[in-house]
Amino acid sequence: MKFSLTKNQFFVFLFIVQTGSISIAFQSPIIKAAQQDAWIVFIVALVIQFFILVLFEKYYKHFVMNRLLRWIYSIYIMLILVLFVANIQKSLAVWVFQNTPPYVIVAIIVATSLYANMSRPESVVNLGVLLVPLFPLIFFFLFLATPDLIWTNLFPMGNISGKEWVNGLKEANLAFVGTEMYLIYRGYLLNTEKIFMKTIGKYILFIGSCYLITILFTIMFFSLAEIAIVPEPIVYILKSQEVQFIERIDLFFIIIWMMWSVITVIYLVFTVVLIFNMKKTKKGIRSVIGIHLLLFIIPLIIIWKDFFKVGNEILMYGYFVFALIIPFLVILVNTWRSKNDQKT
Amino acid sequence: MEAYNKLAPYIKTLFHDSADLIVRPLDWPEGEAILCQYSVLANQRAVNEHIDTLSIKFQEGRTNWGETSCSTVEAFYPAKLVEYVSKGESVVLFGETNLLLRINLPSNTNRSVMEPDSEHIIQGAHDGFGENMDINIALVRKRISIPDLVVKKMIISQSSNSPITYMYIESKVSKVTLDEIEYRLRKIETEYLVGTGQLADYLEDTVWSPFPQLMTTERPDKVATNLLEGRVVLMLDNTPTVLLGPVTFASYFQSPDDFNGRVLVGTFYRTLRFISFMTAIFLPAFYIAIVSFHFEVLPYELSKTVKIAVNDIPYRPLIEAMILEITIELIREASIRLPSPIGQTIGIVGGLVIGDAIVSAGLVSNVMVIVVALTAISSFVVPSIEMNTTIRLLRYPFMLAASVLGFFGIVIGTIILFIHLINLRSFKQPYFYPIVPFRPKVFKDVFLRLPFTKPHNQATSFSPKEPEEESGDFQK
Structure with missing residues (x-):
């Protein structure tokens, strides 16, 4: 597959993969870990994320994947994928489909992804455009809750322990799952497009603001004791809102989130297809179908055996390994090698 | 002797x-x-x-x-x-x-130049193409009197010996597109070429798509504008319908009336057409999803009314909607085949009498009648006949998806529809331009009818001069 991306396509892709299905669930763990200061911890995590992307931008050319790395990253992305699909099914079972068997929902999501990944690469990557007009709607719905917010919930500020800081930062990483996509896709950017520190800054500011609003709303809407028992606080906030023309705006939010999640699944499968450079040959098509078969079976096992907690733990630590440790090791080794080559 | x-x-x-x-x-x-x-x-x-x-x-x-x-x-x-x-x-x-x-002195058996029945406009020129190709070409030449307007002929079918005429403006057309069209025309192997529908089958990129990838029109003013935008016009002898390509999805929502009227009015109606497209496809599906799965979305007062209306209906909402939708399709089809005065009568009889009787008989609810009637009206707002039929066809899978999976079904259907639209090409040009590849500046022009005093800003739904590499699209 030979293709190129514009800067806008690249960042929209990254934004969707990073926000993906985690956007409605990551607030609770971070607030549980860092209490009322979760938003401050998140800002620090954002700054760290900014510097990680800046470093990625500087050294992305040295991130060259060999066969082993391709396999490792594909397995990791597949792991994210199966957890995403299982989580989507779980949320839908709670909010919309209480009586529908899990395999029906999983099969529909997987079939949609299969159709998309059988299409042209440009069709897959451009799917994010569908979400652009829906995105402001989420915040429109959310801001309806402004009168119910208790701003004193934010106090006392800066009162958490070092351990809570560390745990908070660890949990904040959940919001940035998929950072490694920067390295995977950066090489596909059009030669005419340049990314400066300012561009990365704008991106971090945008994604950070979106996340931060949801964290602040959660802290100000619920007490800390309530947050401990609410897994998806944003949906609860919306459920409590009353508007004249719609009784349950949370359902509309769930619809938008469903779309968001399905597109994230499509994007992640596309990344695996891209890593292995699967072409539209018979073998390539068989491999794509194989990936989707796995994507159908494994989430059902996760749902059946209730492996969600283990899965989320793996995701959190996986971020450190796959978005930080491995990329920087590869970059270091390749930089050292290229310097040696230049000398010889 | x-x-x-x-x-x-x-x-x-x-x-x-x-x-x-x-x-x-x-x-x-x-x-x-x-x-x-x-x-x-x-x-x-x-x-x-x-x-x-x-x-x-x-x-x-x-x-x-x-x-x-x-x-x-x-x-x-x-x-x-x-x-x-x-x-x-x-x-x-x-x-x-x-x-x-x-x-060469053929008998004059042509009908006079009349406004096409399928493309009425309020303001502007009221002439239309006829069955004589020479007259049709003359109608275009009258509007674009420049030597750059090229007319070429190609004989495709040896049996019927009928020529295909294609027109373009040399300085505007993309060479790549023109070569592609000529290549596809040369590739046609058929004994008879009788209509533009058959020609479109040979030329379209995806024949099985519900979306038309070549625009048909009988209006010379529309042809002239499209030629000036860099499109190619394909004509067959003995048919008033001509084909235009390459086209984009957005171009089906433009009407000559937009440009003949005021800026704000043109913008309003163009936006209204896009809204009507959404309503025509999603409204019945949305209603079915609400009644079948998500009653709690409705405010209490409205939900009470809907529940009372729906309670006595013996069928599922999907069947209810299908009864009405098919009735409307029957009325539409019948009124087309009949002479116009009788056709109008059938429309009134069908719409009022059957609509009222069907509710009184308890086969469908009155809310469903409102939904289906609104949907039918919305589908006729789009100025293109082919897009009209496409919209009418598309609402059925959405209704089915909504009745099986509620809002989730609509979401999945929308994603599939979107992927399909992005996949489509019209003479190898992206059909969903300027949404994909996304061009913010052109995107706004699709919805807004901007003043001609800023010609560089005027809406062109297709940019032939823009190279693929710069479009942000993918290259294989």
């Missing part, structure tokens, strides 16, 4: 002794002459007068006696005779000199 006696049976055999074929000896100043023509295609009076004029010129001994704007002299070959006569020309054979005089 010797040559006539020898040649006439042979010529008649060539045309299978057709009843409308005229093979007749002519009075000619020197030697024998035989007139050969189809009586139904040639303007016999004009031909006779022309032959008289030429015979005088011949008698005067002029060198190029047969060369005029509608006649020429060339060597006689039976194949040529068959070709010219079949086209409607009159041919005079000179047995002794082995020459052939062809006279």
